[in-house]
Amino acid sequence: MEEKEVKVVNTSNEEEHGTNRCPQCGASDVTYSTKKKKLICNYCYTEFEAEEVEGIEKEAKNLEGETRGSGTKDIDKNANDIITLKCSGCGAEVVINTAEATNARCHWCRSILSINAQIDNGAVPDVVLPFALEKKEAQEKITQFVEKRKFFANSTFKKEFTTDNIMGVYFPYMLVDAKAHGKFIGEGEHEVRKYTVKKDDKEETYYDADVYKVEREFDISIDDLTIESNSDRLNKRSKERTNNVINAIMPFDTENCVKYKANYLAGFSSEKRDVNVGNMEEKVDQELKDVARHALNQKIKFYDRGVRWDQEKLDITGKQWVAAYLPVWLYSYQDPGKTLHYVAVNARTGETMGSVPMNKGKLFLITIIIEAIILSLAILTKNTEQFKALSVFLFIALITGPIFYGVKSSKYRNAGARHTYERETKQELTNVIENDKLIDHETELTSSSMLDANNDQIYGEYTKIKEEK
Numbered sequence: 001m002e003e004k005e006v007k008v009v010n011t012s013n014e015e016e017h018g019t020n021r022c023p024q025c026g027a028s029d030v031t032y033s034t035k036k037k038k039l040i041c042n043y044c045y046t047e048f049e050a051e052e053v054e055g056i057e058k059e060a061k062n063l064e065g066e067t068r069g070s071g072t073k074d075i076d077k078n079a080n081d082i083i084t085l086k087c088s089g090c091g092a093e094v095v096i097n098t099a100e101a102t103n104a105r106c107h108w109c110r111s112i113l114s115i116n117a118q119i120d121n122g123a124v125p126d127v128v129l130p131f132a133l134e135k136k137e138a139q140e141k142i143t144q145f146v147e148k149r150k151f152f153a154n155s156t157f158k159k160e161f162t163t164d165n166i167m168g169v170y171f172p173y174m175l176v177d178a179k180a181h182g183k184f185i186g187e188g189e190h191e192v193r194k195y196t197v198k199k200d201d202k203e204e205t206y207y208d209a210d211v212y213k214v215e216r217e218f219d220i221s222i223d224d225l226t227i228e229s230n231s232d233r234l235n236k237r238s239k240e241r242t243n244n245v246i247n248a249i250m251p252f253d254t255e256n257c258v259k260y261k262a263n264y265l266a267g268f269s270s271e272k273r274d275v276n277v278g279n280m281e282e283k284v285d286q287e288l289k290d291v292a293r294h295a296l297n298q299k300i301k302f303y304d305r306g307v308r309w310d311q312e313k314l315d316i317t318g319k320q321w322v323a324a325y326l327p328v329w330l331y332s333y334q335d336p337g338k339t340l341h342y343v344a345v346n347a348r349t350g351e352t353m354g355s356v357p358m359n360k361g362k363l364f365l366i367t368i369i370i371e372a373i374i375l376s377l378a379i380l381t382k383n384t385e386q387f388k389a390l391s392v393f394l395f396i397a398l399i400t401g402p403i404f405y406g407v408k409s410s411k412y413r414n415a416g417a418r419h420t421y422e423r424e425t426k427q428e429l430t431n432v433i434e435n436d437k438l439i440d441h442e443t444e445l446t447s448s449s450m451l452d453a454n455n456d457q458i459y460g461e462y463t464k465i466k467e468e469k
């Protein structure tokens with residue numbers, strides 16, 4: 001494989017690690033206020049405007065070649081998480097475990113010490129999206145979410161539920177922008193007739209369709225495809241942790257990200273990135289293609305029975321990687337079965353998703369009662385009316401129980417909740433050239449849609465990240 005050229009934009013602070021002093025009064029206690037949505041000096045109350053990060057391209061359509069923020073650089077496995085800083089207030093040596101925090105207070109003079117420059121362990125990103133939702137707003141969201149799911153909730157959970165201990169966490173993500181030229185070729189079907197035919201006393205529905213060769217050539221720019229960059233979080237199918245709910249609260253308003261400063265993290269928890277660009281490339285390229293495929297659906301509406309793409313070529317001519325910390329309020333609860341349940345709140349949009357542990361015994365019991373009621377109704381019918389009704393009732397009884405059970409479990413567990421990046425990622429299609437040709441006419445089709453249509457498929461979701469060798 002040819003070595004590609006990558007332009008690295010240095011987003012690291014040039015200052016040395018140590019204190020970030022307030023230019024007004026010299027105090028080191030500058031922290032982020034969720035209420036004011038600003039960095040603020042806790043002594044003289046000077047407020048600081050957030051800084052824009054320089055050198056990062058805002059518009060995907062302006063990209064040429066591959067650009068990466070210096071915060072995305074590969075993690076050095078030998079990099080030490082423990083960094084010793086000399087306090088400029090009193091000269092003491094203070095140790096920071098950068099795996100957990102990039103700020104620490106000097107235990108002698110109370111000066112706040114920060115990691116300013118990027119280090120090789122993935123703890124310092126290029127940009128940060130500060131918390132906008134205050135803790136009490138998040139507590140309300142979480143309480144509302146749980147209140148709606150109390151009836152079948154695990155009883156210990158109901159007893160212990162409190163939002164006192166929710167945590168504000170900055171999770172690591174990669175924001176990927178791309179500009180690409182694409183050419184998709186395949187076949188599409190357009191319905192021309194729908195009719196019913198009587199065959200052996202039965203009415204059957206048939207369809208006639210025109211079959212076309214479909215070709216779409218286009219330019220596309222994709223903005224801020226957002227992907228988790230911590231391997232634990234990327235594992236959305238985990239049975240021990242309901243990680244998918246953290247994925248499901250996307251998207252974030254990533255266009256409002258600002259230049260990273262350790263001060264934003266004071267009072268919050270953070271999780272450092274542990275995967276590199278190289279591990280994510282394959283998955284990201286698949287997701288970009290998914291975004292393009294779904295964008296193209298606006299341009300193939302004539303093919304109401306679907307399109308089967310046989311060739312999907314997407315040449316990425318510009319790409320940008322930016323490492324970001326995005327804010328989440330997190331409630332967690334470990335059920336007796338050792339599954340870790342979360343309720344997560346997007347600390348920008350308030351979007352809430354969660355998993356509530358269930359009392360499966362109670363749900364099972366209620367399901368049985370429902371089945372029993374329907375069954376007894378069926379038996380009563382048998383004695384009074386035609387026998388035919390019995391089989392209908394039996395059938396209803398048989399399916400009602402499992403449906404009820406399934407609907408309830410999914411409302412509590414939300415195992416299928418996910419971020420629909422293929423639809424929610426911002427994109428712009430331009431220069432679309434359509435080249436279609438009628439090639440066939442099919443009659444008496446029994447299915448209402450094209451059987452092997454794949455224009456709504458996604459593949460990136462199921463592409464695993466590459467393991468480190």
Ligand SMILES: [Zn+2]
Pocket residue numbers: 022023024025026027041042043044045046
């Ligand atoms: Zn000050």
Ligand SMILES: [Zn+2]
Pocket residue numbers: 087088089090091092106107108109110111
């Ligand atoms: Zn000190």
